[in-house]
Amino acid sequence: MEVIDRIATALSTTLLDVLPIxxxxxxxxxxxxxxxxxxxxxxxxxxxxxxxxxxxxxxGLEEALFPLGRAMAGQLSALAFAVQxxxxxxxxxxxxxxxxxxxxxxxxAEPSLIAVSLKxxxxxxxxxxxxxxxxxxxxxxxxxxALGCFRIVTGTPLPFYIIAGYAVVIVQTMVAPxxxxxxxxxxxxxxxxxxxxxxxxALGLGLAASIPGRSPLIDGFGLIAFAxxxxxxxxxxxxxxxxxxxxxxxxxxxxxxxxxxxxxxxxQ
Amino acid sequence: MHQHFAGLAxxxxxTLRDLAPIVxxxxxxxxxxxxxxxxxxxxxxxxxxxxxxGLALFIQGLEMGLFPLGEAMxxxxxxxxxxxxxxxxxxxxxxxxxxxEPALIAIAAEAAEAAAQAGMIADRAAARTGFADDLRLVxxxxxxxxxxxxxxxxxxxWPIHYFIIAGYLLVVLLTMAAPAGIVxxxxxxxxxxxxxxxxxxxxALGVGxxxxxxGRNALTDGFGLIAFAxxxxxxxxxxxxxxx
Numbered sequence: 001m002e003v004i005d006r007i008a009t010a011l012s013t014t015l016l017d018v019l020p021i022x023x024x025x026x027x028x029x030x031x032x033x034x035x036x037x038x039x040x041x042x043x044x045x046x047x048x049x050x051x052x053x054x055x056x057x058x059x060g061l062e063e064a065l066f067p068l069g070r071a072m073a074g075q076l077s078a079l080a081f082a083v084q085x086x087x088x089x090x091x092x093x094x095x096x097x098x099x100x101x102x103x104x105x106x107x108x109a110e111p112s113l114i115a116v117s118l119k120x121x122x123x124x125x126x127x128x129x130x131x132x133x134x135x136x137x138x139x140x141x142x143x144x145x146a147l148g149c150f151r152i153v154t155g156t157p158l159p160f161y162i163i164a165g166y167a168v169v170i171v172q173t174m175v176a177p178x179x180x181x182x183x184x185x186x187x188x189x190x191x192x193x194x195x196x197x198x199x200x201x202a203l204g205l206g207l208a209a210s211i212p213g214r215s216p217l218i219d220g221f222g223l224i225a226f227a228x229x230x231x232x233x234x235x236x237x238x239x240x241x242x243x244x245x246x247x248x249x250x251x252x253x254x255x256x257x258x259x260x261x262x263x264x265x266x267x268q
Numbered sequence: 269m270h271q272h273f274a275g276l277a278x279x280x281x282x283t284l285r286d287l288a289p290i291v292x293x294x295x296x297x298x299x300x301x302x303x304x305x306x307x308x309x310x311x312x313x314x315x316x317x318x319x320x321x322g323l324a325l326f327i328q329g330l331e332m333g334l335f336p337l338g339e340a341m342x343x344x345x346x347x348x349x350x351x352x353x354x355x356x357x358x359x360x361x362x363x364x365x366x367x368x369e370p371a372l373i374a375i376a377a378e379a380a381e382a383a384a385q386a387g388m389i390a391d392r393a394a395a396r397t398g399f400a401d402d403l404r405l406v407x408x409x410x411x412x413x414x415x416x417x418x419x420x421x422x423x424x425x426w427p428i429h430y431f432i433i434a435g436y437l438l439v440v441l442l443t444m445a446a447p448a449g450i451v452x453x454x455x456x457x458x459x460x461x462x463x464x465x466x467x468x469x470x471x472a473l474g475v476g477x478x479x480x481x482x483g484r485n486a487l488t489d490g491f492g493l494i495a496f497a498x499x500x501x502x503x504x505x506x507x508x509x510x511x512x
Contacts, residue, residue: 003314003318007318013370016368017368017370017463017465018465020364020365020367020368021361021364021365021465021466021469023364024357024360024361024364024365025337025341027360028353028356028357028360032345032350032353032356032357033341033344033345035344035347037336037340037341037344038336039336042332042333042336043332043336043337043340044333045332045333046328046329046330046331046332046334046337047329047333047334047337048329048333049325049326049328049329049332049333050325050326050328050329050330050333050334050465050468051329051465052322052325052329053321053322053323053324053325053326053327053329054322054326054464054465055322056318056319056322056325057318057322057323057326058322059315059318059322060314060315060316060317060318060319060320060321060322061315061319062315063311063312063314063315063318064311064312064313064314064315064316064318064319065291065294065312065315065316065319068294068298068306068307068312069294072294072297072298072302075302076297076301076302094301098293098297098301101297102290102293102294104293105289105290105292105293106290108286108290109286109287109289109290109319109323111323111326111327111464112462112463112464112467112468114286114323114327114330115330115334115335115464115467115468115471116467116471116494118327118330118331119335119468119471119472119475120487120491123475123486123487123490124487158451158452158455159444159451162443163440163443166436166439166440169432170433170436173429173432174429178488179485179487179488181428181429181488182428182487182488182489182490182491182492182495183487183491185432185491185492185494185495186491186492186493186494186495188498189458189462189467189494189495189497189498190462190467190494192460193462193463193464193467194464197371197460215385219452221378221382221452221453221455221456222452222455222456223456224455224456224460225452225455225456225458228458228498
């Protein structure tokens with residue numbers, strides 16, 4: 001059974017990955033805290049669940065989705081060359097669409113984003129809907145990765161985009177509802193993890209390799225930066241939009257109330 | 269026990285919703301745009317089932333293990349009342365989880381390749397390995413310091429946006445001064461540092477700290493640790509590029 005072999009390998013590599021975390025946790029527990037945490041057995045079982053779950057998740061992705069996704073990234077850029085010998089940036093429409101779609105889809109499945117949005121839902125007492133937050137982040141990754149592909153196709157300099165993006169983030173930080181700002185910054189960091197990075201990197205490297213004049217090593221980098229920048233913009237944007245809608249609704253309610261008041265006064 | 273399994277079954281169904289977008293995107297592009305049949309459909313179905321079970325277990329593990337663990341650590345450090353131990357823990361957690369992170373090892377190796385081609389370092393195996401190892405240490409130190417700074421911010425109640433805006437301005441200035449070959453690597457290194465097991469622990473630690481310290485709001489003060497951990501490596505790697 002090849003699959004079982006792979007699960008065993010994945011399990012041992014995941015265990016190796018979490019080993020430093022376990023060492024730090026237990027070390028500080030023994031040296032600094034010296035107090036038994038509540039329910040240590042349950043926590044240990046939960047930790048084991050998370051590690052085993054992550055290993056199975058990775059094997060499944062590697063078995064089912066990654067090979068196909070990687071192959072598709074290469075084939076789609078070949079498609080642009082099949083239509084035209086020297087395609088312009090418009091001939092890569094399928095690439096941009098695929099980039100956006102795969103960026104959105106992988107972000108929805110990203111385990112660390114699930115973790116942060118669950119925590120945000122709990123902390124905000126339901127004011128932040130975990131599912132809405134995940135969609136806002138996914139839209140950000142989708143637009144970021146699509147724009148990143150456009151950049152690779154056109155060969156325009158990366159810092160230009162990133163600096164412009166930072167400028168937008170800084171302006172939004174000043175005007176967006178205060179409570180969302182730290183969470184929005186965090187989502188930038190968590191989007192690019194186990195599911196998104198391998199597929200998005202493959203897309204960038206495949207695209208850079210297939211276009212003459214682009215070097216995969218120099219131009220292939222940078223997609224992840226796009227994917228971590230844009231969610232901040234969309235999450236703050238989503239909060240701004242919600243706040244704006246709430247303001248409009250409140251104003252409407254006030255106007256309705258005033259109209260009723262004047263009607264009543266007229267009748268009297 | 270019975271309830272436990274009912275919960276797991278519900279989670280399993282929930283993962284269908286999480287994974288449906290990927291399956292739909294790949295199916296639509298494979299069949300509709302590339303017009304190719306699915307190779308090895310059996311493998312794909314086995315893989316998809318593993319992904320579903322894995323995600324359900326992971327989410328169960330979050331609620332049972334990682335979240336309570338992070339919050340318990342935060343509570344224990346607050347009860348101990350020693351800021352120094354808390355900051356030492358934050359540094360160890362950041363440094364320890366990053367230095368062995370497989371995604372970072374992969375990126376560091378690729379970055380060394382790119383740097384050798386760009387002529388930043390000598391194109392020899394020893395020079396490349398040295399560059400990759402240095403880069404990993406720089407990123408891990410940056411993440412460690414980021415968690416220290418982030419934890420200190422929660423304890424002191426400093427507003428996050430000053431840090432982030434100052435950090436971005438620093439990134440912009442350094443981008444102009446750093447060699448072009450390092451810029452893409454630096455930007456990407458910020459994204460790969462936060463692994464899937466670290467994120468829930470760190471998020472729970474931040475929220476836990478904000479909850480136990482009087483006058484802090486869990487939402488505005490508790491989040492932001494991960495943002496520090498993604499920003500500081502960019503600054504450090506850009507500076508590293510100027511020194512090498």
